[in-house]
Structure formats: structure tokens, C-alpha cells
Amino acid sequence: MKVIICGAGQVGSGIARQLSNEHNDVTVIDNSPALIQQIADSLDVRTVVGYASHPDVLERAGAREADMIIAVTFADEVNMVACQVAHSLFNVPTKIARIRAQSYLRPVWQDLFTRDHMPIDVIISPELEVGRAVMRRLKMPGALEAIPFGDGHITFLGIALEDDCPVVNTPLRQLTDLFPDLTAVVTGIQRGDRLFVPDSGDQMMVGDIAYVVSDTTQTRRVLSLFGHEEKAARRVVIVGAGNIGRHVAQELETEHTKVKVKIIEADKATAVIAADELSRTVVLHGNALDEEVLREAGADSAETLIALTNDDKVNILSSVMAKQLGCGRAIALINNRSYANLMGPMDIDAFVNPRATTVSTVLRHVRRGRIRGVSSVQDGKAEVIEAEALATSTLVGRPLRDADLPNGMRIGAILRGTRVIVPRGDTEVHAGDRVVIFALADEVSHVERMFRVSIEFF
Known part of the structure; x- marks a missing residue:
């Protein structure tokens, strides 16, 4: 192309x-x-x-x-x-x-x-894309990533595995035996600098990030099984009243009427604009790196602080300060991808990268074949792809165990109508099914070939 x-x-x-x-x-x-x-x-x-x-x-x-x-x-x-x-x-x-x-x-x-x-x-629209990403994280506390597929019936989750995670050091095949009714599949694991697709004998370890494809109705249960039972925020502090900050505040005012929101904005003119546009949000003019300003905004008792300024350093430092004051969770907007490695050491719970969200949106339209959705993972090391299976697809009409899928690819879920199916060895993909696949970068072209319209279709 x-x-x-x-x-x-x-x-x-x-x-x-x-x-x-x-x-x-x-x-x-x-x-x-x-x-x-x-x-x-x-x-x-x-x-x-x-x-x-x-x-x-x-x-x-x-x-x-x-x-x-x-x-x-x-x-x-x-x-x-x-x-x-x-x-x-x-x-x-x-x-x-x-x-x-x-x-x-x-x-x-x-x-x-x-x-x-x-x-x-x-x-x-980066503002809208980032705003949606932030809202998804607020709705699913405990998830590093929460991306919808299949018209919202399927959710792709990124979950950090901490010391209290009950499923670490357990072969993945045993998870199926322990939770046979769980409609979820571990499709990828980030361990240090290595991202890989696990097989049934692999175990997850403390410090890993697990990438899980789940039926949306079971996401809360999945997060709980992975050791995350954080409650939804009732008090939220937003740092930055720019386009993204105001968009998130407006969404919270509209969709979550019981959530109390305060915004800290360093620029007086921008703070005035936010105060005029927002009806229930308290807007404070001040520096979010000032401890007294953070306390005045209630960051010490808030469940979540979201740092959304256009300065990565302000976002990182205000998040760290808020956590030290007692804030339950911090989400930071980070443009510089090299700063993402600071998230764990600095106790920042999640970050949002505008560049990554924009790239994912573009890839959705670049990918060949019947691709419905795409999300880039770990700065392009892998992708989650939702594709529609045509009658000519190599996946259709035979058990998945015979499909000869490469090691760097894992099918996470199949959507048939509104029913979410966990793929097993004897599962067959039907024409018209929507298939959500986790694929390492080297295997993305393989996914495209599987779902490309062939001449027989016509």
C-alpha cells in the first residue's frame, strides 16, 4: 500500500x-x-x-x-x-x-x-479518543486497558498481576478446569521487556501484565479473579481543564451524576472557560504540583486522580504526589512513550497515550480484509484485531485445532450474533462470525490474509 x-x-x-x-x-x-x-x-x-x-x-x-x-x-x-x-x-x-x-x-x-x-x-479526534479511553478506565477500576470489541459484547483487558493475585503460578490449562463457565481467554503476557502469546502450560507471574479477552458481562469477575476488586470512584480530581479535561468532566456530569468532580487548572483564562461550560464540577485555579492545592481539591481523599494536562512531567508528578497524599488511584496522560516505563516504579496505576489511541484508530482503516476494529498493544508490539469471517476464510468450517495458527497468534473470542463463544480446539468458526484475535506484530499480516475477501467470494 x-x-x-x-x-x-x-x-x-x-x-x-x-x-x-x-x-x-x-x-x-x-x-x-x-x-x-x-x-x-x-x-x-x-x-x-x-x-x-x-x-x-x-x-x-x-x-x-x-x-x-x-x-x-x-x-x-x-x-x-x-x-x-x-x-x-x-x-x-x-x-x-x-x-x-x-x-x-x-x-x-x-x-x-x-x-x-x-x-x-x-x-x-484525539480529544474524544482519549476521553473515551479515560472513561473506560474509570468504569473498570483495576484495568490498565479496557477496549470494547464486537459492538461492546467483548472487552479486551490489560491487567497488572500483583502480589495478591490468586491465579499466579498456575498453568493456564488449570484455569479452564477451575473456572469452566468463565468466558475469558488469556491471549498475551508482558513479562519485563518480552511480550508473548502463552500456551496452555505457561504460568503467569507477579509483575506480569496479562492481556485478556472477555465477555463484557464478566469483566468484573475477571478483574476479581486477577486480584482487582477496586470500587468505582465517587470522588474524582482532574488535573488540567483543557479540551480533554473538560470532555471527561462533561461525560462524568452526564453519565455519572453521583460522582463528585473537581478540576485543577493552572491557567486562569482556561479555568474560567471550564467554569462556564461545566455545571456541577468545581473548578480550582492553581498549580497541581502545590500540595495545598491538591489537598484543597480533595486529592488526599479522592478515589481517583486523572492528570490530563499537555505536560507529561506535570501529569506524572501530580499523580505521584496525589498517591502519596492518600489518593486511591492515579491515571496519567503521557505523550512521551519512554515515560511509560516509570508507571510501575512511581506507583501510577494507569496511563493513556494519545499517540497510541490515534495510531489504533488509523490502523483500523489501513488493515486489509474484513477488519472491524484494531487496537495497538505495547507501542505496536502486538495488535488486537476484530475481523468478520467470510465463507472463504481459511478458519471457517473446520475445528480450530486443525487451523494451524502460528504461535504468535491467539483467538480470544468469537461473537455469533450476540453470543460470545470461548474458542476451544473443537470450536468451528461460521461465516458471519466476528473473531477477536491477539497477534504479535509479525503475525498481523497472517490475520489479514485469513480474513481477506478472495475471488471465490464473488
Whole structure:
């Protein structure tokens, strides 16, 4: 696939790395020579210095032959115009744009991005994506990840295994014997720097992160079995009243009327905007790195603090301070992926990476075959993929034990109508089933081939 990526920032470089590693023909455009040089030095991609919305720059990048353009520059308007030019002058089939300003995305303006006006096929809103990720973590305390698949019938969980986890040092095959009615499958384990797909004889250990695919109705039970019985938060402190912070506060006001929310915002003008927009949330103007401000916001007695500023260091330090004061749980927004390794040592319970959520959204539309959903795991080391099985799929019509799946892949669940099925050796996939698969990066192309539409389909 020939892909043009507009923007060489963290999101653009992350998408370029993922797609180039999969041997796609990738070209990156940015008007910063320094960023372009960094990309050229680290990735096997073509690069162009220039403004992504200029026709001559897009032509130099190969827009006439491109299959897709992904516009993720810092400016919404550049992203929109780049897609418009790619459509009008070069007839690029698929156009994806990141748009951060919520004004463009209001329902009243929903016709703006239609083919007759500004033809953008996929709109990515990092604020909305991150807000949804935060809300999922609030709804499932104890989970590092909580990502829905299968129209919400299936949930992919990331769970940290701590000293009080009752299922450590137990072969996975015994879990099936102990809990035969549990509709959940351990599909992956992160142990130190190693991410692997376990077999039935493997054991989980304290310090591991287990990746589990579960029937959504059983997620609470799964978390309990893995040693997490944290209660849902009733008092929440949000650090940062920017777009994401206000979105999360509004969601809490709407969906969780019994939750008491306070926001700490360092910028007075932003604090005033938040106070005007929010009805039940208490907005405090102050520095979240000031212990007295944290106490005034009630961080010492809150169940959860969510740090959502645009400064990673503020998010990390305010989370650490809140936990030391007595806050039950801390969730931090972290843009720099290298900081993710600090989560455990600094006692931060979960983090949200805007770049990772955006990359996952893009991959959903890049993947070939009947792919319904994608989520990137551990910065691209693996993916969780939901795919629809066609009659021509190699999985359909025979027991899974005969499917000869590679070691780096594990089927976590099968959705048939609204019924969630745990895959066993004698399970057969039917045409029309939706299959949720955990696959290491090297096996993603194998998943695509299994679910690609073959000529026999027609």
C-alpha cells in the first residue's frame, strides 16, 4: 500500500514506523527540516520537506499513485485542505484527517465532511479518543486497558498481576478446569521487556501484565479473579481543564451524576472557560504540583486522580504526589512513550497515550480484509484485531485445532450474533462470525490474509 503521511510529529512518526515495519510504501511530509531529518535517519521511508496542503508538495510525495493520505499535522486546517487537494487534484481513494477543534465536529455541522463538501473519509479526534479511553478506565477500576470489541459484547483487558493475585503460578490449562463457565481467554503476557502469546502450560507471574479477552458481562469477575476488586470512584480530581479535561468532566456530569468532580487548572483564562461550560464540577485555579492545592481539591481523599494536562512531567508528578497524599488511584496522560516505563516504579496505576489511541484508530482503516476494529498493544508490539469471517476464510468450517495458527497468534473470542463463544480446539468458526484475535506484530499480516475477501467470494 502506498501511503502519504502529513506531519512528522509524535503521531505521524508513530504511524510511519508501524506502516514501514509492515513493508508499506510510506512517504512523510513536514515543513520542519529537523523533524524530517529525524524520520529519515530512523525509518525506511521517503521524506518531503514542505507544506502538506500545497499541491506541488503532494505531487512530489507521489499523491498521483497514493492509496491513502493520513493528515496529522498540528493544524486542523492544513489537515483538511491536504485531504481536499488530495481528493480534487489527485483522486486519492482514502483520506484520513486528525481534527482537534471540537467546533468542526458538532452534530449541527455533520455535512461538512461529506463527499460533496470536504471529502474526508475518516475523522480522528484525539480529544474524544482519549476521553473515551479515560472513561473506560474509570468504569473498570483495576484495568490498565479496557477496549470494547464486537459492538461492546467483548472487552479486551490489560491487567497488572500483583502480589495478591490468586491465579499466579498456575498453568493456564488449570484455569479452564477451575473456572469452566468463565468466558475469558488469556491471549498475551508482558513479562519485563518480552511480550508473548502463552500456551496452555505457561504460568503467569507477579509483575506480569496479562492481556485478556472477555465477555463484557464478566469483566468484573475477571478483574476479581486477577486480584482487582477496586470500587468505582465517587470522588474524582482532574488535573488540567483543557479540551480533554473538560470532555471527561462533561461525560462524568452526564453519565455519572453521583460522582463528585473537581478540576485543577493552572491557567486562569482556561479555568474560567471550564467554569462556564461545566455545571456541577468545581473548578480550582492553581498549580497541581502545590500540595495545598491538591489537598484543597480533595486529592488526599479522592478515589481517583486523572492528570490530563499537555505536560507529561506535570501529569506524572501530580499523580505521584496525589498517591502519596492518600489518593486511591492515579491515571496519567503521557505523550512521551519512554515515560511509560516509570508507571510501575512511581506507583501510577494507569496511563493513556494519545499517540497510541490515534495510531489504533488509523490502523483500523489501513488493515486489509474484513477488519472491524484494531487496537495497538505495547507501542505496536502486538495488535488486537476484530475481523468478520467470510465463507472463504481459511478458519471457517473446520475445528480450530486443525487451523494451524502460528504461535504468535491467539483467538480470544468469537461473537455469533450476540453470543460470545470461548474458542476451544473443537470450536468451528461460521461465516458471519466476528473473531477477536491477539497477534504479535509479525503475525498481523497472517490475520489479514485469513480474513481477506478472495475471488471465490464473488
